[in-house]
Amino acid sequence: MSCIKEVVLPVEAEEAWEAVTEPDALEAWLADEVELDLREGGAATFVLPGGEQRTAIVEEVSPGERWSFWWWTADAPGSRVTVELAPAVGGTRVRVTESPVGPWASHGRPGGSHARRELAPVLVRAPAAA
Amino acid sequence: MSGGGDVDAVFGALADPTRRHVLGEIGRRGGATATELAADLPVTRQAVAKHLGVLAGAGLVDGRRAGRETRYRVTPAPMGEAIDWMTRVGAQWDERLARLQRLTTRDRA
Numbered sequence: 001m002s003c004i005k006e007v008v009l010p011v012e013a014e015e016a017w018e019a020v021t022e023p024d025a026l027e028a029w030l031a032d033e034v035e036l037d038l039r040e041g042g043a044a045t046f047v048l049p050g051g052e053q054r055t056a057i058v059e060e061v062s063p064g065e066r067w068s069f070w071w072w073t074a075d076a077p078g079s080r081v082t083v084e085l086a087p088a089v090g091g092t093r094v095r096v097t098e099s100p101v102g103p104w105a106s107h108g109r110p111g112g113s114h115a116r117r118e119l120a121p122v123l124v125r126a127p128a129a130a
Numbered sequence: 131m132s133g134g135g136d137v138d139a140v141f142g143a144l145a146d147p148t149r150r151h152v153l154g155e156i157g158r159r160g161g162a163t164a165t166e167l168a169a170d171l172p173v174t175r176q177a178v179a180k181h182l183g184v185l186a187g188a189g190l191v192d193g194r195r196a197g198r199e200t201r202y203r204v205t206p207a208p209m210g211e212a213i214d215w216m217t218r219v220g221a222q223w224d225e226r227l228a229r230l231q232r233l234t235t236r237d238r239a
Contacts, residue, residue: 003216005223009234019234029229079219091234096227098219101144 002099008088016092017064020083044069070101077101143188148173149181153204156191161203163196 009016019025023034026046033047037058044056056071065085072078078101086093144150148171155170156162164182168175182202185191193200 003219003223005220005227007227007231009231011234015234019230025233028233030226094227094230096223098223100215101140 002097004095004097006093006095008091008093010091013064013085013087013092016085016094020085020094021067038067044071046071072101139188140190143184143190146181146184148177149185152178152181153185153190156202157204161201163199163201165199 009019011019019029021036021038023036026034026036031046031048031054034044036042036044036056038061040058040061042058044058046054046056048054052073054071054073056069059068059070059080061067066082068080068082070078070080080099080101082095082097084095084097086095144153151171152167155167159166164175164179167182168178171178182191182193182200186193186202189205191202192205193202195201
């Protein structure tokens with residue numbers, strides 16, 4: 001199960017890449033506050049409009065083409081987001097794919113913030129062996 | 131209904147790239163056996179079976195005997211929750227990408 005959304009930006013790939021990876025740019029459309037270490041295994045935090053804070057880990061980066069990350073909150077299950085760029089008529093297509101991590105999405109998570117602290121090191125190791 | 135231990139098990143299970151691939155393949159195929167999965171992976175059937183055991187232990191897949199093999203499928207989330215999720219997440223990305231498009235259009239003007 002994935003949610004896929006696309007938009008064509010009237011800019012070249014290089015500019016589109018900056019728009020979907022630079023924290024300053026991301027703060028203009030994705031989240032109010034963005035901290036991002038854009039490399040495999042890099043950590044990130046997003047404070048969404050409304051104040052929801054999401055912790056994230058970068059899974060993969062192919063400069064100029066694609067990057068993906070996993071994000072989650074203290075009390076909601078995580079999901080994986082892939083942002084892909086492709087040439088398109090009139091500019092650059094941005095395709096976002098978000099998939100829930102698993103069907104455990106329905107599980108209650110007492111002590112969610114505890115879980116979040118525990119999860120980060122596990123995930124940090126994940127991309128290295130890919 | 132479940133404590134943090136389950137969540138740890140899930141993330142532990144997903145920390146391995148081969149297991150993530152296996153889980154994705156099971157989902158894509160709508161179900162698979164260890165033999166089928168091993169045919170497309172550079173690992174042995176035994177290794178795949180071990181990964182399936184970890185995924186099953188975390189509740190991400192369940193296995194049913196089918197003849198001599200066990201067929202695994204991704205544990206289904208309640209359909210209502212799935213629809214809720216798709217609707218909510220889709221609406222969020224619609225808003226975000228509309229903002230992104232306005233941003234790049236304005237910069238260009």
